[in-house]
């Protein structure tokens with residue numbers, strides 16, 4: 001039995017057929033969607049996200065020319081140059097939220113989904129699921145992407161700006177992360193973990 005997060009009405013998640021969504025009978029709140037092969041699709045997007053993050057971290061992100069000088073910047077440079085300008089705290093925050101938190105989220109998600117899809121019981125299933133719950137609340141990668149768009153628009157008025165390979169990889173990584181997180185229905189995830197734990 002599960003409770004509606006909006007009004008606490010009790011409902012039964014085991015009765016939800018494949019490719020159907022459940023909404024609360026009292027308040028209409030979306031409760032769960034049982035998609036076919038959702039975990040397999042989420043795992044594919046998770047691996048794609050990790051590969052794109054590796055490309056985004058190691059290739060030029062922005063290239064700009066001003067006053068006869070050409071500068072190429074990687075995502076790592078954006079975090080570490082803040083240390084050089086005495087903004088160590090801000091640099092640490094950028095590094096944590098742009099690299100560490102999303103990479104940890106995707107890695108935990110990949111390990112959890114791999115275990116779930118294998119169908120073997122494991123004491124790591126609920127541990128990974130709990131860690132994933134915490135990491136999801138710290139995932140703000142889309143906010144960073146919006147700030148990059150705003151900064152790029154401002155820079156474009158001051159210098160000749162080119163978008164590097166990493167920029168497109170980062171957009172792809174953000175999309176893959178959002179899609180994979182949204183494909184994993186929390187109710188269905190815990191149902192599958194409980195079924196394997198029995």
Ligand SMILES: [Zn+2]
Pocket residue numbers: 004005006007008009024025026027028029
């Ligand atoms: Zn409700």
